[in-house]
Amino acid sequence: MDVCLVIMTSILVGATLWALRTLIEPFVLAIFLLLMIDGLARALRRYVPQMPERAASATAILAILVLFGLAVWAITDNARDFAHQAGGYAERLDDLLGQANDKFGVVIPGSFDELIKDVNPKRYAGAIAQGVRGVLESAIFVLIYLGFLLASRQGFGAKFTEVFADVDTRAEARRIFDRIRAGLESYVWVQTLIGLTIAAASTVVMVAMGLSHALFWAFIIFLASYIPIIGGAIGVVIPPLFGLVEFNDPWRPLVMLAALEAVHIIVGQVLQPRLQGKNLNLDPVVVLLALTFWIALWGVTGAFLSTPLTVTAMAILAEFSATRWMAVLMSGDGKPYAVDVVDSVDAAA
Numbered sequence: 001m002d003v004c005l006v007i008m009t010s011i012l013v014g015a016t017l018w019a020l021r022t023l024i025e026p027f028v029l030a031i032f033l034l035l036m037i038d039g040l041a042r043a044l045r046r047y048v049p050q051m052p053e054r055a056a057s058a059t060a061i062l063a064i065l066v067l068f069g070l071a072v073w074a075i076t077d078n079a080r081d082f083a084h085q086a087g088g089y090a091e092r093l094d095d096l097l098g099q100a101n102d103k104f105g106v107v108i109p110g111s112f113d114e115l116i117k118d119v120n121p122k123r124y125a126g127a128i129a130q131g132v133r134g135v136l137e138s139a140i141f142v143l144i145y146l147g148f149l150l151a152s153r154q155g156f157g158a159k160f161t162e163v164f165a166d167v168d169t170r171a172e173a174r175r176i177f178d179r180i181r182a183g184l185e186s187y188v189w190v191q192t193l194i195g196l197t198i199a200a201a202s203t204v205v206m207v208a209m210g211l212s213h214a215l216f217w218a219f220i221i222f223l224a225s226y227i228p229i230i231g232g233a234i235g236v237v238i239p240p241l242f243g244l245v246e247f248n249d250p251w252r253p254l255v256m257l258a259a260l261e262a263v264h265i266i267v268g269q270v271l272q273p274r275l276q277g278k279n280l281n282l283d284p285v286v287v288l289l290a291l292t293f294w295i296a297l298w299g300v301t302g303a304f305l306s307t308p309l310t311v312t313a314m315a316i317l318a319e320f321s322a323t324r325w326m327a328v329l330m331s332g333d334g335k336p337y338a339v340d341v342v343d344s345v346d347a348a349a
Contacts (some may be wrong), residue, residue: 030145039185062288195225201263236260281332
């Protein structure tokens with residue numbers, strides 16, 4: 001009976017998350033950003049003990065906003081450069097299409113203009129415009145939600161005490177929250193360091209190969225590293241594909257692809273396991289299934305949030321006897337609490 005109830009509840013929750021995704025996605029992203037700001041503020045207080053709490057929070061908020069602004073600037077600035085160089089890219093695409101026709105004998109449009117005509121992008125203009133509008137609306141809602149969460153978090157402590165009036169219940173709720181917070185912060189810091197390492201090494205490779213906009217492509221690789229399993233691999237493929245259009249020979253893009261994939265494999269197989277350790281303690285199969293599930297529900301947003309949401313779900317499921325078996329299956333070693341994260345969180349704070 002308990003298993004059937006859990007399954008039915010999961011189906012109903014999944015259907016609700018999908019039906020209300022346009023409202024829930026920005027709110028979940030805002031909560032995630034709030035946790036990042038809180039973690040950064042506590043890290044500042046740990047390394048700079050004399051810094052007041054308000055100053056640490058203000059610095060963390062400013063840092064997140066500056067990073068967001070830099071990301072927007074990098075995308076818009078490079079998009080303008082790409083638009084200016086579109087003519088040269090079209091000529092190179094004409095050459096590539098002609099070579100493909102000659103070597104493979106496949107029926108491929110002979111020029112860039114013919115390719116655009118065959119694709120007929122007008123069919124997709126509405127969908128693309130709607131997608132861009134949706135992204136902008138989501139970003140605005142995220143900022144609005146984040147602002148209200150920041151304004152109301154001063155009362156979180158009093159509300160928490162009133163909601164969990166019983167001391168034992170309050171302590172258990174605090175343990176759950178601390179485990180979730182520790183898992184999310186561990187994931188964010190590890191993925192950030194991994195992404196920065198891959199992006200820095202990739203920048204060296206791209207600059208050495210003479211690829212333009214190397215910093216922009218490094219930024220794309222860094223963002224893609226937050227998507228588990230497939231993100232980094234996809235991110236390092238994009239610059240070599242662009243190199244096929246920019247370079248006059250196919251060898252430099254191939255060498256670049258091999259070098260970037262080597263960087264990704266070395267960092268992912270050697271550095272990441274050492275940094276991540278047992279803090280997340282998620283089974284790799286669960287990570288893959290969670291990625292597929294959240295992409296189906298929320299698309300790109302779900303891809304970025306799949307691991308944090310799975311860590312949250314495992315921490316909650318492990319607290320109840322009826323669902324603890326699910327947390328055990330989700331964990332990497334059968335022990336959802338292999339690491340006493342509560343002590344580490346308290347020490348960090």
